[in-house]
Amino acid sequence: MKNLTFSFFLAQLGLILFFWKKLPPEVPLFYSRPWGKEQLVSPWFLFLLPGLTLFVFLVNFAFLTLVKMRLEEKDNNLLIKIIESANFTFSLFCLITLVKIILLVT
DSSP: OHHHHHHHHHHHHHHHHHHGGGSOSOEEOOTTSOSSGGGEEOGGGGGHHHHHHHHHHHHHHHHHHHHHHHSOHHHHHHHHHHHHHHHHHHHHHHHHHHHHHHHHHO
């Protein structure tokens, strides 16, 4: 799953770079804010999505390394699978969000 998570990170970067010239000066990103101008940001903010994906991946990877060093293999197998699944899910949702934003504005 680590490979898929990293592949989703690279796919996000690739999508942003591929569509960079087609992006308008402002894109919607913050959907939790009220509708309108408050949701719009510069296209540079789209790099938050792959940046967060990479950050979450690295933090969880460091945590997994510590867990593997401290616990026996049989004790941490479920924890490892849960964290790897969380990484995969987070990176997939970031990719889906980015694809939806790009399809919306291009």
